[in-house]
Amino acid sequence: MSSLPPDPAAAFKQQAAIQAAALVQDGMAVGLGTGSTARFVVAELGRRVREEGLRINAIPTSIATRTQAQEEGIPLTTFAEHPELDIAIDGADEIEPTTLNLIKGLGGALLWEKIVASIARQFVIVADASKYVDHLGMHCPLPVEVIPFGWESAAHRLDALGAQTTPRRLRDGSLFLTDEKNLIIDCLFPPMTNPDALAADILNIVGVVEHGLFLHMATQTITAGPDGVKVLTPKPR
Structure with a gap:
């Protein structure tokens, strides 16, 4: 079905994605994430729909994921029909293993991703093992979604919080637009202690519409690396 882009960690991502997709059971309403790892999840669920007769209904977190799901033959649903989901499976840009707090949004879909995650009984994160960090913000910026009107003022106030801000742009220099036609400001913060x-x-x-801090939301992370597959659940707060 849909082709998957080359990725240095593709084998690990696919390994984690297949294990996560196995959590989906017949009759579930499923949130489909966005990004390079989530594409493997969607591909595996599509295979199960076609080959195993898996019956699910899904809500995608981006136009790109919607297109892939349709190509894979995964039935789609709406929030009106399913205001709550049984499970959502998505990737992450950074994972704090002691809390399962996350940074997400480098793929530009953080708003739809957070809406879907917030209504899922299980929110499962799949990634390669390189995504683990001691503190959020160690390796990647925090994406913040803002409306276009007055975005420079929002960026100025983010600077005042200690960030080094950069509006996300396309290769041609134009501002990146989310599926909701908002902008993304990438914010480099020092490693986050609070x-x-x-x-x-x-x-x-x-x-500000939303930010890429997904705090106290993940119910499980499944990561794969040279040492095999690791499954983590949040420690009691």
Whole structure:
């Protein structure tokens, strides 16, 4: 069906994705993530639909994922029909293993991803083992989605929180637009010791729609690497 892009860690991502897709059972309503690892999940679920007769209904977290799901023959549903989901499976850009707190959104779909994750009884993260960090913000910027009007002011206020901000752009220099036609400001923060406080401060900025901190949301992470597959669940708070 749909082709998958080359990726240095593709074998590990696919290994984790297949194990996560095995959690999906007949009759479930499923949230489909976005990104290079999530593409493997969608491909595996499509295979199960075609070859095993798996019956599911899915809500995608981006136009790209919607297109792939349709190509794979996965039936799609709506929030009106399924205001709650049994499971959502998605990737992550950074994972804090002690808390399963995440940074997501480098793929530009953080708003739809967070909406879907927030209504899922299980929120399962799949990734290669390189995504683990001691503290969020060690290796990648935090994406913040803002409306286009006045985005420069929002960026200025993010700078005041200690970020080095860069509006995300396409290769031709134009501003990147999300599926909701918003902008993304990538924010380099020092490694985060109190992400909950930072998340609240960011959401207090007028014009911010959502941020890529997914805190206390993941119910399980499945990662694969040279040492095999690792499954983690959150430690008690």
